Amino acid sequence: MNSFNLNSLTIKQALELLDEGKISSVELTQACLERIKKIDPEVKAYLYVNEEWALEQARLADEKRKAGEHGKLLGIPLAIKDNILIKGHPTTCASKILQNYIAPYDATVILKLKKEGAVFLGKTNLDEFAMGSSTENSAFFPTKNPWDLERVPGGSSGGSAVAVACRMGLGALGSDTGGSIRQPACFCGVVGMKPTYSLVSRFGLVAFASSLDQIGPFALNIEDTALLLEVISGHDPYDSTSAPREVPHFTQIIQENANTKFRVGIPKEYFEHELHPEVGKNFEEMISLLKRLGHEVKEVSLPHTKYAVSVYYIIAPAEAASNLARYDGVKYGLRVEGKSLMEMYKKSRAEGFGREVKRRIMLGTYALSAGYYDAFYLKASKVRTLIKQDFLKAFEEVDLILTPVSPTPPFKLGEKTSDPLQMYLSDIFTIPVNLAGLPGLSLPSGFTKDGLPLGVQIIGPHFGDDLVLSLGYQIEKELNLELIPPILKDL
Amino acid sequence: MGISLDEVKKIAHLARLELSEEVAQTYAEELSKILDYFASLKEVDTDNVQPTFHPLTWNTPMREDEVEPFEDIEAILANAPELWENMIVVPKVVKAP
Numbered sequence: 001m002n003s004f005n006l007n008s009l010t011i012k013q014a015l016e017l018l019d020e021g022k023i024s025s026v027e028l029t030q031a032c033l034e035r036i037k038k039i040d041p042e043v044k045a046y047l048y049v050n051e052e053w054a055l056e057q058a059r060l061a062d063e064k065r066k067a068g069e070h071g072k073l074l075g076i077p078l079a080i081k082d083n084i085l086i087k088g089h090p091t092t093c094a095s096k097i098l099q100n101y102i103a104p105y106d107a108t109v110i111l112k113l114k115k116e117g118a119v120f121l122g123k124t125n126l127d128e129f130a131m132g133s134s135t136e137n138s139a140f141f142p143t144k145n146p147w148d149l150e151r152v153p154g155g156s157s158g159g160s161a162v163a164v165a166c167r168m169g170l171g172a173l174g175s176d177t178g179g180s181i182r183q184p185a186c187f188c189g190v191v192g193m194k195p196t197y198s199l200v201s202r203f204g205l206v207a208f209a210s211s212l213d214q215i216g217p218f219a220l221n222i223e224d225t226a227l228l229l230e231v232i233s234g235h236d237p238y239d240s241t242s243a244p245r246e247v248p249h250f251t252q253i254i255q256e257n258a259n260t261k262f263r264v265g266i267p268k269e270y271f272e273h274e275l276h277p278e279v280g281k282n283f284e285e286m287i288s289l290l291k292r293l294g295h296e297v298k299e300v301s302l303p304h305t306k307y308a309v310s311v312y313y314i315i316a317p318a319e320a321a322s323n324l325a326r327y328d329g330v331k332y333g334l335r336v337e338g339k340s341l342m343e344m345y346k347k348s349r350a351e352g353f354g355r356e357v358k359r360r361i362m363l364g365t366y367a368l369s370a371g372y373y374d375a376f377y378l379k380a381s382k383v384r385t386l387i388k389q390d391f392l393k394a395f396e397e398v399d400l401i402l403t404p405v406s407p408t409p410p411f412k413l414g415e416k417t418s419d420p421l422q423m424y425l426s427d428i429f430t431i432p433v434n435l436a437g438l439p440g441l442s443l444p445s446g447f448t449k450d451g452l453p454l455g456v457q458i459i460g461p462h463f464g465d466d467l468v469l470s471l472g473y474q475i476e477k478e479l480n481l482e483l484i485p486p487i488l489k490d491l
Numbered sequence: 492m493g494i495s496l497d498e499v500k501k502i503a504h505l506a507r508l509e510l511s512e513e514v515a516q517t518y519a520e521e522l523s524k525i526l527d528y529f530a531s532l533k534e535v536d537t538d539n540v541q542p543t544f545h546p547l548t549w550n551t552p553m554r555e556d557e558v559e560p561f562e563d564i565e566a567i568l569a570n571a572p573e574l575w576e577n578m579i580v581v582p583k584v585v586k587a588p
Contacts, residue, residue, distance in 0.1 A: 028528065100570075102570060103571075104564070104566035104570070105561075106566045197546045197547050198549075211544060211546065237552065237554065240551065241545065241549075243547070244549065302554055306531070307535060311532070313529070330572075330579065332570035332571060333565075334572075337582075341581065341582045343583075345507040346508060349508050349509070350508050350509035358518075359518065361506050362503065362508070362518055365496070366522070366526075379532050379537060381543055381544060382535075382542045382543075383540075384543040385541055385542060418527065421528055422526060434546075435546070437546025437547045438546075
């Protein structure tokens with residue numbers, strides 16, 4: 001028997017043990033699969049787990065290691081959000097309309113992970129087509145928060161956040177259009193990062209809102225997050241919005257910046273919103289911590305913040321309405337027969353899409369329709385410019401910006417499902433980052449008195465992903481939190 | 492700013508969604524509430540502001556127009572709801588003369 005717990009390893013620790021020959025990828029993968037069997041029936045993070053496939057990949061990784069190969073993630077078991085394509089396996093987007101869809105090709109991020117030897121355990125639950133903030137909009141079942149099973153894990157990448165929090169995978173990928181990586185990471189006590197728009201290819205990510213969508217990693221700590229980001233980043237000719245830039249060595253840079261002092265901005269407008277008292281208190285503690293570490297803390301102003309939710313909930317649904325036009329029952333996905341082609345379209349879409357997806361398609365179609373385009377879509381796109389300019393101006397004075405991730409701790413299942421607007425407002429601190437295309441990191445920062453995780457968001461300038469991770473690394477070391485959900489403590 | 496039941500039905504048609512009377516009514520109420528919330532955008536002066544459609548832009552990347560065969564056509568066809576040989580079957584779209 002091994003003298004350490006295979007279910008408590010970070011990616012970095014696992015790689016060291018694999019390289020020393022103390023564990024095999026098969027053992028590590030088996031440990032994740034056993035953990036999934038024990039815990040997943042309670043938290044329901046996964047939509048699809050393929051044991052045979054996972055172990056086959058692990059065996060292959062072990063053979064490669066024996067042959068002297070050294071992939072950056074060789075033999076590391078990961079979880080993938082079910083809106084990212086892995087060839088030959090289902091991609092459902094947690095929607096009935098794609099229930100039987102098998103991906104015919106690999107997303108670019110998947111090819112990159114495969115090249116470095118990662119092992120895929122399965123696909124994780126999400127709000128249908130990544131539209132939601134609680135993973136309750138999955139057409140199949142809601143995922144639960146491992147810190148309190150009556151609460152949501154956040155969303156839309158709730159499954160990936162829970163998989164990592166419960167050590168049912170050493171890391172995961174999610175996607176973030178308005179907070180869908182950062183908010184669930186915060187609610188589940190793990191690290192989650194939305195990289196700069198265009199840093200990571202979206203080829204093979206099912207499109208929701210193309211001017212906002214970005215793939216990013218989940219992990220237990222900053223080092224692992226930096227490693228995953230390093231692997232998935234890079235220019236891709238298959239994504240025309242992909243940045244033609246060299247990928248920085250994030251894992252190295254965070255070490256080099258271990259003592260770098262930053263100028264950190266605190267946006268005063270973020271306190272005009274109703275902030276849960278425990279979130280407010282924790283955030284004050286984070287500001288003190290920054291000062292204690294020797295960083296210069298300055299107030300900055302982002303005056304158009306209060307319009308961000310309106311702007312987002314016009315632009316994102318407008319883009320979604322266009323992107324989701326492809327689900328028409330013709331070439332793939334659910335088809336419901338009708339007397340005419342029109343009837344087939346309407347019935348297939350009515351039956352295939354869930355309530356929130358339809359609500360957003362309606363909203364987006366309205367905002368783009370003749371007579372309303374100028375007042376809604378165009379107006380929102382102009383205010384978006386002002387929101388972006390606010391950030392650019394703030395970054396003339398500071399290196400990074402610190403905010404809470406969510407105005408509240410994890411809320412209860414069902415608490416916000418009856419009021420879409422309340423659900424939308426829970427994204428107030430994460431949305432502006434997507435509108436401006438900036439990098440944003442969600443980092444565990446403490447707990448409520450009831451033991452629910454809290455998080456802090458670090459926002460950087462365009463391509464300041466390395467700085468964001470560097471400050472995160474310093475805060476993480478200083479806090480040194482133990483982030484083990486109670487559900488794991490009895491094992 | 493409200494949205495009427497008739498408008499909801501018109502939008503549903505444009506979006507190719509079949510809605511029951513009951514659901515259309517719910518959407519009219521929910522969407523009206525959301526659109527009311529958006530009204531605050533009117534107070535922002537955007538007279539001399541250019542719209543942002545992409546947060547970061549590059550010149551449109553160019554490439555040679557070369558055919559790249561897709562290797563696994565079978566995998567694409569396997570997702571089709573109905574096939575006839577290597578073709579996807581759809582309802583008739585032309586009327587008989």
